[in-house]
Amino acid sequence: MMVKYVFVTGGVVSGLGKGITAASLGRLLKARGYRVTMQKFDPYINMDPGTMNPIQHGEVFVTEDGTETDLDLGHYERFINENLDKNSNVTTGKIYWSVLNKERHGDYGGTTVQVIPHITNEIKSRIYREECESEQMTISIIEIGGTVGDIESQPFLESIRQFQAEVGRDNAIVIEVTLVPYIKASGELKTKPTQMSVKSLQSMGIWPDILVCRSDYPIEDEMREKIAQFCNVKKEHILQNLDANSLYEVPLMMEEENLAKAVCECLKIDCPEPDLTRWKQIVHNLHNTEYDVTIALVGKYVELHDAYLSVVEALNHAAIQAKTKVHIRWIDSENVNPD
Known part of the structure; x- marks a missing residue:
């Protein structure tokens, strides 16, 4: 059966929780009986985060096959309960390394090697394309790191544009995670950053199908209508994502x-009722604790708690x-x- 694709991009600022949004979607689709795979494309030139400063980048998440990857892959595994591998994290460094090696081996036949088509073709070749032989639909969720408008992200966004044209808009959709900030002085939410972010994405030939708007306060219908009008996205597809006490x-x-x-709806597939019984029980236990325990965590990089994210989440799971x-x-x- 054909694979469907969901690309998750981010606009306005970094740190909006694209990874959690993507992981949450994976959980919701899996709860509906779909097979889910997840990837993250990081625009940095490092080959992998293994040599990056944990205080700047957070922990290095190691997959079952020993690959050093971005910490978001830890969220993916914890949410969809699947083991990921070396193909699940792609960086600009890996892309250029592959292209340059092919050029040295003469794979391009002496042609001028360029971002388009060589880099974009290499990016597209890394997108999960396994044809599922079973009757179970496979949905591949791909998070694009960075922020729309960054120079580093442009080859990846161009690759998405090309990929959509190749497989069709019914088979590959885009979710834009954006920000609707609250301005304390005026006491109101502002949609302009979201509008500009979407326009930036549209200028690259990509029209988002769904907007997930991060906000400190609820986004009312009137504001959703305004965003829909300016961004050319259906009002029903303007979704709010408020701050939560727990990512679960x-x-x-x-x-x-x-x-x-x-x-x-965008992928034109069935949407059965989800089985979230187990997940609801997890959240219930999270808010209805009977005991308290304090655990000391000794580390070299405790300045940034995300440097030990998997350890913290393991403790949370046990708790x-x-x-x-x-x-x-x-x-x-x-x-x-030591004494």
């Missing part, structure tokens, strides 16, 4: 916003099962006296 609440919040329903609230006491290893 996000799939349920996005289910209330009908994210999976919007995706299924959820035990209906216990975990308090982590961060200790810099440099301050530990």
Whole structure:
């Protein structure tokens, strides 16, 4: 059966939670019986994050096959309960390394090697394309790192444009995660950053099908209508994503916003009722703890807690099962006296 594709991009600023949005969508689609695969394309020139400073980049998530990848892949695995591999994290460094090696081997027949078509073709070749022989539909979710408008992201966005043209808009859609900021002085939400972000994406030939708007306050119908009018996106596909106390609440919040329903509608596939019983139990246990425990976590890079994200989440998972609230006491290893 044919594979369907969902690309997740981000606009306005970084740190809006594209990875959690993508992972939440994966959970919601899997809860509906679909087979889900996930990838992340990072626009940095490093081959992988293995040599990057954890204080700047966060932890290096190691997949089952030993590949050093971005921490978002940890979120993917925890949300969709699938083991990812070396093909799940693609960087600009890997793309250029492959293209330059092919050029040295004469694979391009002496032609001038350019961003278009050689780099974009290499990017497209990394997109998951396995044809599923079973009757179970496969949906591949691909997060594009960085922010729309960044120079580094342009080859990836151009590749999405080409890919959509090749497989059709019914088979490959784009979700833009954007920001609707609250201006305290005027006491209102502003849609202009979202409008400009979408226009930037449209200028590259990509028309987002769904907008996931991060905001501190609820986005009312009138504002959704305004965004829909200026961004040429259906009002029903303008979804809000408010701050949550726990990232494990996000799939349920996005289910209330009908994210999976919007995706299924755009991809023209069935949208059965999801089985989120287990996930709801996790969130219930999270908010109804019976015990408290404090655990000391000693590390070299405790300045940024994301440097130990998988350790923290492992503790959280154990705590959820035990209906216990975990308090982590961060200790810099440099301050530990061996005596």
